[in-house]
Amino acid sequence: MALAAPANAQDTAPDTAPPANDAEQDDIEEAVSDYVEGEAPPPGEDREIAFEADTLEYESGPDIVIARGNVLLSEGDRSVRADLVRWDRPAGRIDASGNVRYVDGDGNQLYASELELTDTFETGALEDLLLVLREGGRLAAERGERGGDGRIALIRGAYSGCAVTTPDGCPKSPSWKITAERVVYDPDANKVRFEDGYFSLFGQRLVPLPTLELRTDGGPSSGFLVPSVRISGSNGGEVSGSYYWRLAENRDLQLGAHVFTDVLPMARATYRELSSNGAFQATGYVTRSRRVNPFTGTAQGEQDFRGYIAANGRYQLSEDWQFTGSTRIASDRTFLRRYDISRDDRLRTVAELERIDADSYFVVAGFATQTLRLDQSQGQVPVALPLIDYRRRIDEPLLGGTVTLRGNSLAITRDAGQDTQRALASAQWDLRKVTGLGQVVRLTALARGDVYHTADSAQTDIASYRGENGWQGRTVGLAALDVSWPLAGPIFGGTQVLTPRLQVVATPPIRNTAIPNEDSRAIDLEDVNLFSLNRFPGDDRFEDGTRVTYGVDWEMTRPDWRVSANVGQSYRLDDKQIIFPDGTGLADRFSDIVGRARVRYKDMISFTYRFRFDKDDLTPRRTEIDATIGGRRTYAEIGYLRLDRNIPLTNEELGDREELRVAGRIAFADYWSAFGSAVVNMTNRDEDPRLQADGFQPIRTRLGIAYQDDCIDLGLTWRRDFVSQGDALRGDTIELTFRLLNLGLGG
Numbered sequence: 047m048a049l050a051a052p053a054n055a056q057d058t059a060p061d062t063a064p065p066a067n068d069a070e071q072d073d074i075e076e077a078v079s080d081y082v083e084g085e086a087p088p089p090g091e092d093r094e095i096a097f098e099a100d101t102l103e104y105e106s107g108p109d110i111v112i113a114r115g116n117v118l119l120s121e122g123d124r125s126v127r128a129d130l131v132r133w134d135r136p137a138g139r140i141d142a143s144g145n146v147r148y149v150d151g152d153g154n155q156l157y158a159s160e161l162e163l164t165d166t167f168e169t170g171a172l173e174d175l176l177l178v179l180r181e182g183g184r185l186a187a188e189r190g191e192r193g194g195d196g197r198i199a200l201i202r203g204a205y206s207g208c209a210v211t212t213p214d215g216c217p218k219s220p221s222w223k224i225t226a227e228r229v230v231y232d233p234d235a236n237k238v239r240f241e242d243g244y245f246s247l248f249g250q251r252l253v254p255l256p257t258l259e260l261r262t263d264g265g266p267s268s269g270f271l272v273p274s275v276r277i278s279g280s281n282g283g284e285v286s287g288s289y290y291w292r293l294a295e296n297r298d299l300q301l302g303a304h305v306f307t308d309v310l311p312m313a314r315a316t317y318r319e320l321s322s323n324g325a326f327q328a329t330g331y332v333t334r335s336r337r338v339n340p341f342t343g344t345a346q347g348e349q350d351f352r353g354y355i356a357a358n359g360r361y362q363l364s365e366d367w368q369f370t371g372s373t374r375i376a377s378d379r380t381f382l383r384r385y386d387i388s389r390d391d392r393l394r395t396v397a398e399l400e401r402i403d404a405d406s407y408f409v410v411a412g413f414a415t416q417t418l419r420l421d422q423s424q425g426q427v428p429v430a431l432p433l434i435d436y437r438r439r440i441d442e443p444l445l446g447g448t449v450t451l452r453g454n455s456l457a458i459t460r461d462a463g464q465d466t467q468r469a470l471a472s473a474q475w476d477l478r479k480v481t482g483l484g485q486v487v488r489l490t491a492l493a494r495g496d497v498y499h500t501a502d503s504a505q506t507d508i509a510s511y512r513g514e515n516g517w518q519g520r521t522v523g524l525a526a527l528d529v530s531w532p533l534a535g536p537i538f539g540g541t542q543v544l545t546p547r548l549q550v551v552a553t554p555p556i557r558n559t560a561i562p563n564e565d566s567r568a569i570d571l572e573d574v575n576l577f578s579l580n581r582f583p584g585d586d587r588f589e590d591g592t593r594v595t596y597g598v599d600w601e602m603t604r605p606d607w608r609v610s611a612n613v614g615q616s617y618r619l620d621d622k623q624i625i626f627p628d629g630t631g632l633a634d635r636f637s638d639i640v641g642r643a644r645v646r647y648k649d650m651i652s653f654t655y656r657f658r659f660d661k662d663d664l665t666p667r668r669t670e671i672d673a674t675i676g677g678r679r680t681y682a683e684i685g686y687l688r689l690d691r692n693i694p695l696t697n698e699e700l701g702d703r704e705e706l707r708v709a710g711r712i713a714f715a716d717y718w719s720a721f722g723s724a725v726v727n728m729t730n731r732d733e734d735p736r737l738q739a740d741g742f743q744p745i746r747t748r749l750g751i752a753y754q755d756d757c758i759d760l761g762l763t764w765r766r767d768f769v770s771q772g773d774a775l776r777g778d779t780i781e782l783t784f785r786l787l788n789l790g791l792g793g
Contacts (some may be wrong), residue, residue, distance in 0.1 A: 137558075282306055
């Protein structure tokens with residue numbers, strides 16, 4: 047037991063306190079020591095208390111110690127500062143007054159004009175108090191008193207999770223607050239209960255709160271969430287709200303309802319669970335409404351149950367094994383768009399069992415997809431079950447390289463289409479060396495064997511995807527040399543790196559056309575796949591022949607700036623038939639020229655330009671621009687994509703396209719901002735005869751205004767959809783969003 051800091055008696059005491067003689071001073075120090083050390087501390091526990099003051103007085107008769115001026119009492123994480131402290135030793139009571147600041151063991155700070163404490167640092171009566179919680183909330187009251195159970199009862203209290211000063215330190219009124227005639231604060235449970243209260247927004251009383259309980263530590267607790275309001279052309283007016291139910295520390299349930307003026311209500315539920323080895327969550331919607339014919343726009347039949355479910359989870363079964371699963375299923379193709387839940391055009395159900403260690407990977411998986419496209423048959427959409435893939439890496443078994451062994455099996459079935467089964471096995475050797483001059487040399491050799499079985503291939507509309515019915519086999523061999531030479535040096539006060547690159551890949555002829563094409567359809571030459579060993583995605587198509595690919599990368603870095611660019615092309619050495627479709631940039635011996643340029647300045651400017659130029663006349667075949675300028679609150683974004691492949695529409699994956707996307711936000715005042723965005727289809731009928739576009743067809747536009755500070759998020763948004771899809775009608779939608787931060791509601 048120790049006195050962390052002795053009481054400091056000034057040489058000259060104030061006029062109100064006569065100087066203490068030696069005997070009185072000894073009595074004071076003995077009284078302070080008795081207070082610090084206590085008469086009978088718990089066995090095995092030490093009390094180390096700091097006691098500081100400008101002057102000390104001791105009244106020996108009533109046994110009272112009085113400390114004046116810059117008084118500090120502290121024990122562990124708890125402390126009291128005040129102008130005056132009066133300690134009544136027989137009563138075990140400490141009265142602090144004048145600029146009182148009390149910090150409890152959890153880091154909460156209590157400011158008061160007067161504060162009563164026990165000699166074990168437990169608060170009692172309080173006057174004109176302000177409680178600043180560690181998590182940021184503030185609780186003020188005229189007076190309060192601590193009960194025997196540790197709870198503090200406050201009279202005429204107010205609570206807010208908002209800051210009361212601006213970032214510059216100027217005072218400001220909180221955006222929202224809760225006032226009540228009686229407030230009960232439970233520091234052990236981190237909860238505040240209000241009785242006969244009101245919710246105020248921007249200083250205006252809005253909602254009476256007969257009783258309300260909320261958490262002060264930011265943790266969740268059961269209670270109603272703030273509702274939202276929306277008006278749309280498909281459903282009319284909408285009010286939605288939810289009740290959050292905290293089932294346990296690791297489980298919760300949210301029950302919600304959407305009430306509309308033009309259609310029946312919709313129910314919603316979300317369940318979440320976190321366990322020691324994984325997590326799971328599921329969300330579901332259900333309602334009744336009359337569906338609309340997606341082609342005629344007329345209502346069809348009686349009202350049906352409609353809904354949607356989405357669930358996902360991941361579990362770590364052991365150090366190496368894990369299971370991941372997810373499912374998304376809708377009752378029909380337009381439910382998600384009509385109720386503005388999602389604009390996805392396909393929903394996938396996935397299950398994967400994986401084993402991952404330092405040198406191998408194994409997975410057994412299954413995939414099923416529900417199409418939401420109005421012009422696609424569900425019977426043509428494949429189900430992949432099972433997909434089995436195994437890979438093992440062996441370091442330095444041959445000439446210091448790495449060997450990767452792989453085995454893969456896949457079965458694809460369709461209700462009304464082609465069925466395919468596939469099995470393959472491969473071994474790939476890779477060696478990377480750096481020469482004395484700095485060239486990076488990579489050598490690769492690959493050997494692979496495939497077996498396929500195909501049925502009902504005639505039901506596939508595009509002939510190049512079908513393959514041949516029955517059993518088919520093929521072998522794949524590849525040898526590749528890749529050399530790059532990074533050259534670094536100074537430039538413009540920074541550093542530049544220029545890297546020429548040359549790659550040679552040789553592959554014997556491969557039986558590609560006899561094999562069905564399930565996973566290699568979306569082929570397009572880009573800067574990211576120019577130097578790939580196989581420019582086809584997936585495994586069903588493999589590029590054969592001998593080719594040389596060449597290009598150069600350049601990067602410049604200097605303070606706040608980073609600029610990079612690359613460009614490249616490939617050339618086939620043989621003139622055998624090329625299996626790449628027209629329009630991909632790879633259909634001739636010389637490929638198109640592809641590249642990318644990037645510019646970045648701090649976090650204010652970001653610009654990316656991707657291109658593909660026709661090899662003959664440099665006509666742009668792919669132009670893609672993504673640019674952002676501004677900061678977090680004020681910014682502008684633009685995205686532009688144009689695909690001009692100059693080919694007839696013979697492949698669903700290779701159609702021409704042109705699209706413009708713009709978005710921006712302008713901050714004004716202190717917390718206000720205006721925002722907007724638009725998506726425009728700029729494709730015309732000549733480029734895609736399936737469209738009814740005229741070269742400038744807005745898809746969706748959005749405008750809004752928002753207020754956001756440290757504790758509230760408020761926004762009003764107008765959106766217009768220009769395209770109807772079934773009962774997801776074109777038209778205007780107005781939405782009011784209102785979200786309170788730092789507020790854990792409870793009931």
